[in-house]
Amino acid sequence: MQDLYKFENYVHPEFYKKLLDLKELGENPYDIKSFEKTDIIQIRQEAEVELGKSYKTAGRVKAIRRHGKAMFFDIEDSTGKIQIYLKADVVGKDKYKFIADHMKVGDIVGVEGETFITRTGELSIQTKYIMFLSKVLRPLPEKWHGLKDAEIRYRQRYLDLLVNKEVFNNFKKRFEMQWETRSFMAEWGFIEVETPILQPIAGGAAAKPFVTYHNFLELELFLRIAPELYLKRLLVGGFEKVFEMGRVFRNENISNRHNPEFTMLEAYAAYKDYTYMMQLTETLIATLAEKIRGSFKIPFVKEENGKRIEYEVDLTPPFQVKTYLEVASEAAGEEITEETPNDKLIDIAKQMEIELTGNESWGELVELIYSEGEKGITQPTFIIDYPIDISPLAKRKTEKLTERFELIINGWELANAFSELNDPEDQFNRFMQQLERAGVDKDRDFHRFDADYVLALCYAMPPAAGLGIGIDRLAALINGLSSIKEVILFPTIKPQINLKLEEDKEVDAGA
């Protein structure tokens, strides 16, 4: 048998001693089941009007200042922080000494007492009664510099949340933003639905899926890379405005704007086209900026050649609109139109030192050139009318272009939307083209053929518009952060602490 006290230095001996003392006196903090508490924010608000009122409150001890026979300490709950004053005169000599000897920064305590203002003007609680509600057995990260090590911040996010207040607030805002998004969508007449995460065909995007297996069906399944094709089946089924906000999974690399699992908002509206979705997107983002951040202007800092550059992203609507070919033309330095032949595009790409496989289609060539231009877009810009061969689910606009837009902000793709292709024959052919392309270019991902989806279209899907928004990216943007890791509570990270109990190790060795 192992015990926690000896397990991997999990427990600090001095801290553990305090807990043992408590238990010996019959005051095991872990026996406490509940505690009637007033939120600190409420105490603060009421103290503006009336002092001397008695409260019970609780929170985590964040700082202790001992002064012999009296002590100050700060406790914090999810609503705020307040100073607690504890005097031997008031609580009794023995009780005071016991608390003073056993309280550590990080403990969770419950107190009862009256509000008053100290000589230095700090609102405090004159404690009459105090108890430990939980004991900390390891020291918290440093109070002044906080926790900076990115690895520990992600692996032990609870510590990050605990000691870095702005991190805590960023997450609070992220989830407020999601709530506001749901309420916005409801106001626009959309209802929230849920569609499969386990899918037999990972459709709706071109990305590598995670693979899993259902034992009883003896079936290989994929974690969804997008909910798109299921949501559009609902349009066939008679739903007119639906949205889903949920996790999607892509088996790809991790970066400041990519996580293997991320949150996507997808919305579909029957009888609308992509201009409607542009309007919705713009209004949604402006609404969120106003409600969550209270401003359209978001300051950012970046480094270029070792220089710190401060700049501002302005979310004030209306957003700029540019065509895909305009951006490609700007990047190329000469005009690219639908008539520009492949040979010419190859020349341009080579001049721009873009690597080619030689297998690219017209749209893929334009895409490579366009990508160079996209990076420089900082202010919100709708890029419209994408090449058809890279948009196999979008409705045709011209021979080579589709009614599709993406919203680029701060160099990031925030949203992707189109007038949905509802012609089953065209859809069938587009899927076939994707299959062909996949046969030629083995390195890229293409949309997978989904015959069942084509079958659904054969029952008539109304004309419709669809939208996808990267919620993590949006949350990072609105909070002025340059990595989605700052708004994903537990970003995907390789496990490092892989501890097993000795018994398990032996079992493993034997197996």
Next chain:
RNA sequence: GGGCCGUUAGCUCAGUCGGUAGAGCACCGGACUUUUAAUCCGGGUGUCACAGGUUCGAAUCCUGUACGGCUCACCA
């Protein structure tokens, strides 16, 4: 996957030319009844990420590995 950078006490960091590791906070002992990064006195608690190599001697130089960050590629 490529390139660059990082990993030193619980946390934040310093560590000279290669000479057996140091500060602040935290922690331990003591003083202190209105402090708030409390203060004052005393105490260093370490697998210098890991494994090799060079060297009389390595936190420091070299190689490899692990993990992380940035970036490019990939990818919405």
